[in-house]
Amino acid sequence: MPAGVVLAGGRSTRFGEGDKAVADLAGVPMIRRVADRLAPVVDVLVVNCRADQREAVADALSGYDRPVRFATDPDPDEGPMAGIRTGLREVEATDAAYGFVAACDMPFLDPDLVAHLFERARGTDAAVPRPTEWFETTHAVYRATAMADACDAALAAGERRIVEPLFELDYVVVEGEELAQFDAASFANVNTREEFEDAERRLRE
Ligand SMILES: Nc1nc2c(ncn2[C@@H]2O[C@H](COP(=O)(O)OP(=O)(O)OP(=O)(O)O)[C@@H](O)[C@H]2O)c(=O)[nH]1
Numbered sequence: 001m002p003a004g005v006v007l008a009g010g011r012s013t014r015f016g017e018g019d020k021a022v023a024d025l026a027g028v029p030m031i032r033r034v035a036d037r038l039a040p041v042v043d044v045l046v047v048n049c050r051a052d053q054r055e056a057v058a059d060a061l062s063g064y065d066r067p068v069r070f071a072t073d074p075d076p077d078e079g080p081m082a083g084i085r086t087g088l089r090e091v092e093a094t095d096a097a098y099g100f101v102a103a104c105d106m107p108f109l110d111p112d113l114v115a116h117l118f119e120r121a122r123g124t125d126a127a128v129p130r131p132t133e134w135f136e137t138t139h140a141v142y143r144a145t146a147m148a149d150a151c152d153a154a155l156a157a158g159e160r161r162i163v164e165p166l167f168e169l170d171y172v173v174v175e176g177e178e179l180a181q182f183d184a185a186s187f188a189n190v191n192t193r194e195e196f197e198d199a200e201r202r203l204r205e
Pocket residue numbers: 007008009010011012013014015048049073076077078079080082083084102103104105138189191
């Protein structure tokens with residue numbers, strides 16, 4: 001019974017005014033687009049955000065197809081690794097052993113790729129795609145307890161890079177031909193107004 005975890009605790013500084021998570025992207029809040037793409041492949045959705053975002057995010061997700069659980073940051077602004085840790089701790093409170101972690105700004109997520117990552121993670125601690133030289137750590141499946149523990153240790157050591165806890169795990173990398181069968185747009189993220197407008201154009205095509 002896999003879970004989805006959406007990270008939304010950032011400050012959207014490159015986006016400018018307003019929280020990009022709930023920004024209206026071609027008629028649908030961006031986080032709702034992410035959630036809707038996950039609905040076919042997860043049984044429960046965990047949203048990690050700050051307490052002050054919760055009401056707007058809950059509005060954006062109202063009527064969602066799956067149960068939604070909030071994992072609010074105990075301390076805001078600790079970075080995405082802390083968000084992953086907090087989100088995966090909430091996954092531990094469900095029946096799910098694994099969580100697919102996504103950023104809130106990936107409105108083109110490919111559910112088939114997410115399902116594939118769940119499959120590949122079976123028996124290991126994580127399945128992480130690497131479409132370029134970079135690991136897509138905010139588009140990856142983790143065994144909740146293993147990664148949350150590794151994030152706690154990395155945070156305690158003052159580490160900020162998400163690959164550091166990942167490298168402590170037993171993980172598989174999904175890349176090359178294996179990855180080529182899925183939609184590369186799955187990794188596209190929206191940081192600036194310009195990227196937001198590009199995404200709107202694409203969605204209206
Ligand atoms: N919980 C938590 N999540 C964060 C934090 N910083 C970023 N994130 C999330 O991590 C993901 C990737 O971060 P960015 O795309 O850089 O988002 P951001 O930090 O809001 O945007 P910028 O301020 O423009 O960098 C997004 O889903 C953010 O919501 C944080 O301090 N805490």
